[in-house]
Amino acid sequence: MTRLVNIRPGRAGRIIAGIVPIAILLLIYIIASDMRHTANPNDKVLPTLGAMADAIARLATTPDPMTGRITLLADTMASLYRLGVGVAIATVTALVLGLILGVVPLMRATLGPIVTLIAVIPPIAVLPILFIVLGLGEASKIALIAIGIAPYMTRDLAAYVSGLPVEQFLKAQTLGANSWQLAIRVALPQLMPKLIESLRFSMGPAWVFLIAAEAVASDIGLGYRIFLVRRYLAMDIILPYVLWISLLAIAADLILHTLSRKAFPWAHGDAR
């Protein structure tokens, strides 16, 4: 008999194998929802698939009478904007700091400890400070995302840069490179694929912080909607929203992955 570790399903086999557990989960949900609705036709906890489809169709097609905008679209745009700006700020900060900390030992000694300290502070615990400093507008939401992920990314990138073979830095200096050139021509380009990788890992926390920020103070956004309708336990809206967020997260991950492969082919080839 072939050893278990040597059984490799083909392409079709993999797709079917992957779908099965998801289908089972869906089935369990349908049965549970059906049971609750037999007991209480108005049950809100596990809405039927039909009810969710209705709710989401309504939010995705009918403009809100008050604002004239399509709710799902407006929420998505608002959230993606915050997420995008927050992540962009974090990325740029982490890139610059990571580069400086990684390349310049003196800066690593100076800023390393404070970056570590900031990295371990759970950002949601200091939300009040953020509001007081930045107000309740977009700034504080964007800041929560940025503060939430930038320190981790910075440490990750700095560690990567200082882990680059010392031979490269020596070689570059024998080729006449100064400190600035070492940073931008040796460290920076090699850091880019790592940056995207670090970013991919940080997207999960970024969504968490976005939702947390929108739950605290907001009038639009995916997290806002989820926490608003939670007030009347509208699971028929919450569940499709969660699914939608998951799909957006998967899409973002795929885009980043593809981007990295396209932009930095040398980083994805077979290493020798």
Next chain:
Amino acid sequence: MTRLVNIRPGRAGRIIAGIVPIAILLLIYIIASDMRHTANPNDKVLPTLGAMADAIARLATTPDPMTGRITLLADTMASLYRLGVGVAIATVTALVLGLILGVVPLMRATLGPIVTLIAVIPPIAVLPILFIVLGLGEASKIALIAIGIAPYMTRDLAAYVSGLPVEQFLKAQTLGANSWQLAIRVALPQLMPKLIESLRFSMGPAWVFLIAAEAVASDIGLGYRIFLVRRYLAMDIILPYVLWISLLAIAADLILHTLSRKAFPWAHGDAR
């Protein structure tokens, strides 16, 4: 002149350099707090160091007249218990799943997609569901931590195992190893240091989820206390609590790091 990248401060220099920015931050706080207290002696936003020391001394030494317990201690114990159990569950789950997914291609095909799906769902968005399924006791708080970090860890570990040189698995099979032995004698021991590394990265999110869970449903814990006193903007309690959490986080990180170096010397030696 020596190039900036070649200046390497000595041991003492590093310590001093590291303390300076933290000292500056502290100084800025003291000045800002002083300014606010000059304007409004009852200011709550930036309490003086003295006020914070008083508040924390009270919480750390005076037993609560009702329960007879010292608040800070009781909160810490409760939170560490939840964090510990949640992280332990996540670690064991991730280890077992990561091993299975990494070693057995068939299981990777079957469970990979659903693990990815679960990994991208922001746990905070499904908090209501979690509480409904698991009730308001310790279980749901522990579950939020476990669900929050386990999928990421699982994917990380599975990727690591499937990235181990295929030569090792082939070699082991030529030495008579069966699938089970491959898992426990080849993959598992090499996975252990990676597990600790993955755990170290997950501790940050774990604290965030702990605080989020305690904010919603709890009557004790560090996160609970922060959210309880947030209603009165009692920054004199919030700030020391945040600092305390940060210290606990740093301590946990150091312990894990030391553990890894002690337990798996082969993984920290110079690689050839």
Next chain:
Amino acid sequence: GGKEGPAAETQAEAPKQEFNIGWSIYAGWMPWAYAEKSGILKKWADKYGIKINLIQVNDYVESINQYTAGKLDGVGSTNMDALTIPAAGGKDTTVLIIGDYSNGNDGIVLKNGASMADLKGRTVNLVELSVSHYLLARALELSGMKLADVKTVNTSDADIVSAFSSPDVTAVAAWNPQLSEIKAAKGATMVFDSSKIPNEIQDLMTVSTATLKANPNLGKALVGAWYEVMEIMAKGDAKANAAIDQMAQLAGTTPENYRAQLKATYLYYKPQEAVAYALSPDIIKHEDAVRQFSFSKGLFGPAATSVDAIGIGFANDKTLGDKANVKLRFDPSFMQMAADGKL
């Protein structure tokens, strides 16, 4: 199903011994915490041969959601949330105790403004779809404005105090204890509070109708314990003060602060008073206002096509809305037993 009404559910539920009652920190519900800590609740539970677990939930909405999902047998709730969450979710709910109404515990606070008129056109931070939202709607209505005259931003109750510290926030609607912190801030003026709409924001103890039918002892024990605490508090003696101090401690605040909150809470110390209100026509008027607001904000869910979709039952078989779909029942009979000393 809904047409069979509570009878069907009653059959489904068997009598049981142990009950979970949820509550969250709020001036009008702190007596429950005291009842538990002082052993009064256990005394009454023992008397009726049952066990009652009082479960504190930090997040108020979560406690209502848990109740709606069936994880709790009863929960401390406002009249509005009892209507829009469990009742609108098909969970037949009985109002066991009308504990108090907000008599200033909810308010609207402005910076750089002195009256409701200054609210026009501003952005108001509040917990949307909560009693604060209702309070705002009523306040605007009484001042000749509409909800459309202001913009609202949903703000979590835990963070509303720090929100008000932020310069770009100039108007909030909040409840206590946050309200007292906000009022105390420099340049803050309270332009409206719930004392101007007495009895419209009520703090209740609600329990599942089916559970109560199957276990009337639960109702008796809860009502008995509640009014024993009320009696202690009403005395105004040293014991009352000690009790109130303890409640303050449990709420995470100072005794002074808590006393201030209590002042803004009209507690029905005596069961007779609560029963009298429950029997009066006022209650129907007040609940009607609440349900109109709730329906207008879509809180009855997408399936509800009219404000009458969900029925509200009162003493003596009076109802508002669909008689065949009564999901929220004001039942003063247990309070009546307390008033009659029959517990």
Next chain:
Amino acid sequence: MSTLLSFRDVWVEYGEKVVLERVSLDIEEGSFVSVVGPSGAGKSTFLRLILGQEGPTRGKVLLDDVALKPECNPDRGVVFQRYSVFPHLTVFKNVLFGLECGAAPFTARLFGARRKAAVEQAMEMLDAVGLAHSRDAYPAQLSGGMQQRLAIAQALIKHPRILLLDEPFGALDPGIRLDMHALVTGLWQERGLTIVMVTHDIHEAFKLSTRVLAFDKRRHDPHAPHRFGATATYDIPLERRSGASREAAIPSALLPRPSEGAQPTQAVAIPSIS
């Protein structure tokens, strides 16, 4: 000696790409076969077929006249250029590993008398490859040559019938390479092994083995280089030669640079293409 392994019209294709085509040859028990050829010629692929890491796309690989299952088994040991030892086990435990796996399917650990016997066997093996003094070192603490010795010891403890070596000395310094040649030759003779070794070093091949197989493409389509696969273009028996006569048997086409080394003075055996 009898035929141990037979290739019968074996093809290996990856999608469109043909790597090996029409490989038909027999390998005799006890022989030491070296496989040489340019990079990408399919030398490692050939080895993988014997190892059982993969199966042929067409044709058959027979071991003792029975078709090989595409799975690695203890009757065929292997040493790769890298990653051949377990980095998390000490030298001694790396060698013990094979004994433990075979004897304890579930725990993969031995106890008591059985462990004692295994320990003795492992120590003997370490002695044989000259690593007894490093028994408690981790592989990362060993030099490259010591790591390959360890890999060989590890493979031999299972008494494989065939030992497969894929550029085992490619990463070693010349001095250490000579040591390893002596070691492998000794073990091969003592234990009656059959060895198939892939190497880039033509001199090494001709020095050590009883037979040299050179893999290369016979046909070439410049517009679609992947259309044709490689096969054994030279098959040179060396059993009865020794020393200088071996070097002299190297066909000039196989030498890295025509400017160096001996001229082809001998007619080479015709590759056995069916």
Next chain:
Amino acid sequence: MSTLLSFRDVWVEYGEKVVLERVSLDIEEGSFVSVVGPSGAGKSTFLRLILGQEGPTRGKVLLDDVALKPECNPDRGVVFQRYSVFPHLTVFKNVLFGLECGAAPFTARLFGARRKAAVEQAMEMLDAVGLAHSRDAYPAQLSGGMQQRLAIAQALIKHPRILLLDEPFGALDPGIRLDMHALVTGLWQERGLTIVMVTHDIHEAFKLSTRVLAFDKRRHDPHAPHRFGATATYDIPLERRSGASREAAIPSALLPRPSEGAQPTQAVAIPSIS
């Protein structure tokens, strides 16, 4: 020829550990110095001193009679065994890099006519090492030998006076090694370089260089092996020798195995220890 580099009683210590002690020697302009010795003897440390990667603990290293600053500079080029080229740049850009850095301190990019001149220079250099056809490949797509050619081209484009090689061919196959020997010898002669090369391969050292330095410990304390450092125990001039006579100059103590190679027939030069 004149003295280019001088070591004056140089010691290198890491904490307690003495790596080099009392190294005093001169290196002449245009010489090709090979450094051999056992692992850990401080060969790389010696090279690092010349490179300027670190400074001596005691004593002085002089370049043109001026004390060397412990910093790498373009007058000394280097090729390491690994990591010598930039993985994120194509072959061509790897070579261009040095020209860009020197000419454009801030942008490190060239434009217009200056770029054109630099491009031409880089292409010539690639031609010289035989990599012109691979100009757009990334290092990961090159073989080990091609990577080292690239590293040499990259270093030479800055016209260094000294080229430092730390086991540059250690990871290469023997055939490719021969090519590289020819390449390095050619470039050394053409460009009047001074080369200091560390190698493990004694034959390589004696084949290529004009002088061989053997590093080893002269004193040994078995209880505290770190107490004494290494120094140049043999210093063998070879300028006027060629071919077989070179091999014959190898002292037997330096050979990996006494069973191989020539006997020491010549008295070796006494190491210049002051």
